[in-house]
Amino acid sequence: MGLLSTKSKEILLGPLSRNNPVIVQMLGICSALAVTSKLEPSIVMGISVTVVVAFANVIISLLRNTIPNRIRIIVQLVVVAALVTIVSEVLKAFAYDVNKQLSVFVGLIITNCILMGRLEAFALGNGPWAAFLDGIGNGVGYAVILIIVGFFRELLGSGTLLGFRVVPQAFYDFGYVNNGLIILPPMALIVVAVIIWVHRSRNKTLQEN
C-alpha cells in the first residue's frame, strides 16, 4: 500500500492477527460472545464496535492534551457513551430486528474493554490519524473473531448462514441433526478457545508458560 507508511500499516494490520484484541490482548470478550449464536448479529456488532472505537480514538486523541489526568476515565466514558448512543439510535432506526437480537449488548459496547484499553494505551499518546488507524485495526480484529465464531455456531447449530439454509435437505434425510449444544452460551467460549489454540500453535511467541 503506497498510501500508508510502514508504521501506519503496522498499526492497522497488527491487530488483525499477531496483536488481536480478543485472542491476544484479552480485551472485549465481555459483550462479544453472547451475540455470536448467529452470523448476522455478529457482523452488525463487529461493525458497530469498529465505528465506535475508531471515532472514540480520534476524539480522545484530539483532546489528549487538554484532559486532566485524574478525570480522564470519566471523560473517556462520556465520549464513548455519546458515540454508543448514536450507534444505538441508528440501529434502532435502520436495523430494528438485529437491534432486538442484540438487546442490551449494544449499550454494553460502552464497557467493552477494547474501548478503554485502546483509549488508554494508544489514543492518549498518539495523533488522531494513527489513532484512527489503530481503532479501525482493532475493531476489525475484533469483528474477525466474532464473525468466525458466529459462522461456526450458526453453521453447526442451525445449518444456516445469514438465515439461508446451507446444509442440504438430503443430509437431514440421512439422519444429520443440527447440534443444539453449540447454540448454548458456553459453547461460544469453547469455540474461542479452539481459535486461540490454533492461533497460538501457529504463533509460538504468544504461548504462555
Place this chain on the structure above:
Amino acid sequence: MEELISTFVRSIFVDNMIFAYYLGMCSYLAVSKNVKTALGLGVAVTFILVCTLPINYMLENYVLKEGALSWLGAGFADVNLGFLSLIIFIAIIASFTQLVEMVVERFAPALYASLGIFLPLIAVNCAILGGSLFMQQRAFASAGVATVYGLGSGIGWLLAIVGMAAVREKLAYSDIPKPLKGLGITFIITGLMGISFMCFSGLKI
C-alpha cells in the same frame, strides 16, 4: 416476597452474569489467578451492583422513562429522556466505583495493591452496566426487586470468579498442551462450568 426470592435465585444460577451472558469477562479472566484477590474483587463488584441498581432504577422510573417526569406536572407527561440512560447509568456507576476505590484504599491497602488497575476498571466492568441495562429491559416491579437482582447477580459473579480462581490454582500442576496454556484453557474451563450451570435452567420457585 415470592418474586424477590425467585429473582434472587434466578439471578445467581440461571441468569448468571458470567455463564449466561459473559459479562465482566475481562476482569474475570485477569483477576482469577488466586482465590483471595478474586474474593475481594467479587465482593467489590457485588457491593457496587447492590448500590447502583436501586439508584438507576429510581432514575429510570422517575426521570428517564417515557412519561416518568409526570410527577413534575402535566406538561412533562410526554417527555422521553430514554436516550440519556446510557450516559446517566455509566456516570452513577463511575462515581460509585470511585467511592469504593477510596474506601478500599483506606481500609484494605493490601487488597488495593493486589487488585491494581482492576479496581478503577470496575467502572467499565460489563457486569455492572449490564445489570442496569437488564433492569431497564426487564422493567422490574419495584426498587426492592432491582436491589435483590443486583445482589443476586453480584453473588453469581462472585461464585463464578472464586470457583474459577480455585480451579486455576490447581491448574498449575497439570500438563496442558502448550498453545492452550493460560488463556485457552481458562476459556474451556469457563465453558465447562457454564454447561454445568445450565442444569439450573429449569429451576422454578
